[in-house]
Amino acid sequence: MMLSQSPDRPTDLFRWGAGPLIGAVTSLWTGVMLFAGYLWADAVSVTGIAFRVFTATGVSLLATGIPLYVATALYLRSHRRAEGLVTTGPYRRIRHPLYTTGFLFLAPGAVLLLGSWLLLTVPIVMYMAARLLVPLEERTLSATFGRAYAEYTAATGAFFPCGHAPQPCRHEPEEPTCKPGL
Numbered sequence: 219m220m221l222s223q224s225p226d227r228p229t230d231l232f233r234w235g236a237g238p239l240i241g242a243v244t245s246l247w248t249g250v251m252l253f254a255g256y257l258w259a260d261a262v263s264v265t266g267i268a269f270r271v272f273t274a275t276g277v278s279l280l281a282t283g284i285p286l287y288v289a290t291a292l293y294l295r296s297h298r299r300a301e302g303l304v305t306t307g308p309y310r311r312i313r314h315p316l317y318t319t320g321f322l323f324l325a326p327g328a329v330l331l332l333g334s335w336l337l338l339t340v341p342i343v344m345y346m347a348a349r350l351l352v353p354l355e356e357r358t359l360s361a362t363f364g365r366a367y368a369e370y371t372a373a374t375g376a377f378f379p380c381g382h383a384p385q386p387c388r389h390e391p392e393e394p395t396c397k398p399g400l
Contacts, residue, residue, distance in 0.1 A: 236351035240317065243347040244325065248340050255334040264333040276330030283323025290315045303363045305370050311379035313370065314352060318377045321345040345377075352376060 255262050264272050290308045294316070297304045308315040321344040329337035356376075360367045374380060 236348065236355040237316065239351050240320075240344060240347045243351075244340060244344040247343040248329075248337070251334070251336045251339060252332075255336050262335045264335060269333050272330045272333055276327045279323045279327030279330065283319055283327055287316060287319045287324060290319060303359075303366055303370065305374075309374075311374055313356075313374050313376050314348070317348045317352065321348060321377075348377065 286308075293307045294304055294309070297306065312318055321341050325341040325344050326338075329340045356367075356371070360371075363370075
């Protein structure tokens with residue numbers, strides 16, 4: 219991977235998005251929690267009726283999250299080359315629906331199936347990693363798409379919808395309708 223030398227343009231480190239780094243941080247934390255769970259299994263294992271609730275909830279979250287993630291990834295893949303900046307479909311209200319699906323459905327679903335109280339921290343760490351790393355990705359998107367991306371960020375939330383869809387803008391927005399980083 220080559221890094222850009224231009225001071226006007228951020229490095230190409232985030233050309234694949236923040237996803238690989240979010241995944242690395244989350245995987246590292248998961249490994250630490252799995253090891254701690256192994257050491258203190260009696261204290262942190264979920265048993266009895268709670269285990270059944272964990273399992274049912276985990277299966278439900280994965281059954282919802284996997285199709286959402288796959289559909290969003292396929293949508294992005296099919297539209298990115300034709301459109302450049304994708305602002306339709308799952309990206310209409312949220313700038314990062316793949317990351318949102320990961321920390322709201324996939325990570326919680328997977329850790330609930332493993333039945334450890336310690337692992338409940340994994341989706342929280344994943345969300346915090348996304349909050350820290352996504353602004354770096356967005357700098358690259360802003361440098362690439364300019365004003366179109368600025369208008370898109372003003373009208374959408376990063377991870378959660380702001381209650382409306384972005385409208386095509388022909389002028390500079392006076393005030394952002396969404397708070398940055400949400």
